[in-house]
Amino acid sequence: MKITFPHMGNMHIAVKALLERLRLEVVPPPPISKRTFEIGIRHSPEFACMPLKINLGNFIEALENGADTIVMAGGWGPCRFGYYAQVERDILESLGYQFKMIILEAPDSRAYDLVKQIKSLGENVSFWEALKAINYGWSKLGALEALEKQLDYYLPRARDKARIEKIYNIAVENIDRAVSKAEVYEIEEQSVKEMSKAEMKIDLPLKIGIVGEIYTMFEPAVNYDIYRLLGRMDVEVIRSAYLSDWLNDHILKGYIKKSIRPDIIACARPYLNYEVGGHGLETVGNTVRFAHMHLDGIVQIGPLTCMPEIVAQSIIPQISAQEGVPCMTLWLDELAGTAGLITRLEAFVDMVHRQKLKAGNYQKEA
Numbered sequence: 001m002k003i004t005f006p007h008m009g010n011m012h013i014a015v016k017a018l019l020e021r022l023r024l025e026v027v028p029p030p031p032i033s034k035r036t037f038e039i040g041i042r043h044s045p046e047f048a049c050m051p052l053k054i055n056l057g058n059f060i061e062a063l064e065n066g067a068d069t070i071v072m073a074g075g076w077g078p079c080r081f082g083y084y085a086q087v088e089r090d091i092l093e094s095l096g097y098q099f100k101m102i103i104l105e106a107p108d109s110r111a112y113d114l115v116k117q118i119k120s121l122g123e124n125v126s127f128w129e130a131l132k133a134i135n136y137g138w139s140k141l142g143a144l145e146a147l148e149k150q151l152d153y154y155l156p157r158a159r160d161k162a163r164i165e166k167i168y169n170i171a172v173e174n175i176d177r178a179v180s181k182a183e184v185y186e187i188e189e190q191s192v193k194e195m196s197k198a199e200m201k202i203d204l205p206l207k208i209g210i211v212g213e214i215y216t217m218f219e220p221a222v223n224y225d226i227y228r229l230l231g232r233m234d235v236e237v238i239r240s241a242y243l244s245d246w247l248n249d250h251i252l253k254g255y256i257k258k259s260i261r262p263d264i265i266a267c268a269r270p271y272l273n274y275e276v277g278g279h280g281l282e283t284v285g286n287t288v289r290f291a292h293m294h295l296d297g298i299v300q301i302g303p304l305t306c307m308p309e310i311v312a313q314s315i316i317p318q319i320s321a322q323e324g325v326p327c328m329t330l331w332l333d334e335l336a337g338t339a340g341l342i343t344r345l346e347a348f349v350d351m352v353h354r355q356k357l358k359a360g361n362y363q364k365e366a
Contacts, residue, residue, distance in 0.1 A: 002027050003069045003121070004062035006055040009218035010144040011243055013176045018137030019071075022122030022130065027067040029058035032221035036061060041334055043091055049080060050222060050303040050333050051215040056088050063097050071121065074105040080307075081278065138244070138256075139181045143188040145242045147171050148227075150192050152239065155231030156205035158198045165228065167194045205236040206297070206352055209290035211283045213302040213309050214246060216332060223301055224338045226330075226345070233349050238295060240286035241279075264289060271315050280308030284315050291323035297352040298325055299345075304333040326352050 004027045005015055012028050019026045030036070032054060040057030059070055072085040085103045092099065104117050119130035151168045158164045171191035178184045208230060216222050217239065227237045249261045261282070268285030275281055283300060290298050300316060302309035313329050320327040328348045330341065 001025065001069050001123070002067045003071060004029060004059065004067035005071045006058045007032055007219065007221075008215055009220065009243065010148075010172060011141070011218070013144060013172070014137040014141035016176075017140050018118070018133050019121070021133035021136050022118070022125050024121065024123060027062050027065055029062040030065070032058070032219070036221075037334055043095065045087075047305065048087070049306060051213075051219075052080075052084050052087065053334065054219070054222065055084060056091060059088060059092060060095075060097075063092070063099060068099055070099055070101045072101060072103055074103045136181060139184050140175055140178070141244055143175055143184045144172065145244055146188055147175075147191060148239075148242070150195055152227060152231065152237045154195045154198060154200075155228065156234045156236045157200045158195075159201060160198060161232055163198055164195055167191055201234070203234075205234045206349065206356070207236045207238055207295045208297045208299060208349075208352070209238045209240060209286065209293075209295045210299050210301060211240045211286045211290070211312075212279070212300045213283075213306050214241060214279050216301050216303050217241060218243060222303070222332060224332070224336070224341050226299075226301065226341070229338075229342060229345060230349070233346065235349055238290065238293075240282070240290070267292070271319060272311075276308045276311045278306065278308030280312045283309060283312035284319070287312075287316055287319050287325075287327065288323060291319065291325040295325065296356055297348065298327045299348070300327065300329040301332060302329075304331045326355060 002025045003019055005012070005019075007029055016026050016028055036054060036057035038057075039060050040053035040055070043060070044053040044056055055072075059067075062070075070089075072088065074082065074085055085101065089101045102121065104114075115127065115130055115134065118134060119125060119127055122130060122133070125133070147168055151164065154164050155161055168191070171187055174187045175184055178187060210217060210226065220227075227239070230237050244256070245260075248256045249259045264282055264285035266285070267288035268281055271288065272281055272284045283302075287298050287300070298316075298320075300309065300313060302313075316327050316329065319325075326348070328344070330344065332341075
């Protein structure tokens, strides 16, 4: 079995580590490129979400590289994600590819069932070995997310931004190559220490929260590396979600750590009090939560035509007015580009700067 899976941010590093510990031959898709976009767009329905098109491009490139088995997540509810696996399988079969698709369905918060699903992928591994494989993959995921938080903190503050990005990039590569949890933690610790030694600016950066659809928030090739773009503009990004949070909240129901999802839903309640699919409810709740945290601005991002995010977008202007926080929505698809995105972000950041100066809220580092 030569197994592959779709890209989503740094998830591929943790998933590859997990699958290798299950004694599988892993064929990760090549990094998302212009060719990935072109292949996925060519063979997908025109009205499909951009994440589906990219996933399809991932699978075609992996199958071309020798993969014969695809692992894909399932889903349910109003969001079209629940149909992705079936649609992608039908398209790939119509193109003549020979493969097996394994769909991992969310086990309704029963962690034991999730472990059983993952164990079934392995080559003669015990339940205990499957647990250890999951733990090892989780350790890499945790280290990667810790580094993402440090990148978001230090990049807007550092005078030499290229140095911060280089430290981060090298650390991600080293974590991918690491063969033990101890090595993973050492890489994380050393990289954070290196970032902390960089010369910092005196002024506090603006703080802008990012909310929206999960794939668009996680995958740099889709959001055009919006976190780094804002960091280079001296803006500290506050992310509303990380993959570990999503897994903990939606799959494990707070088994790993205390979930803040009830607080997010409570924040949404004055504006939206029912599920609308995808992450629409969380987008509304996090927008309110960020306003209560007194962030300087909020940016919603999502793939064009995403119904749950359209629902959230219709509510965000009301939140912006009532909570007194500037908000902007960015719809992203294959026709978007970095130059146009930078122009819109610069205009938004400049507007937030002027509002903050007018209010006299700028502070200095202690």
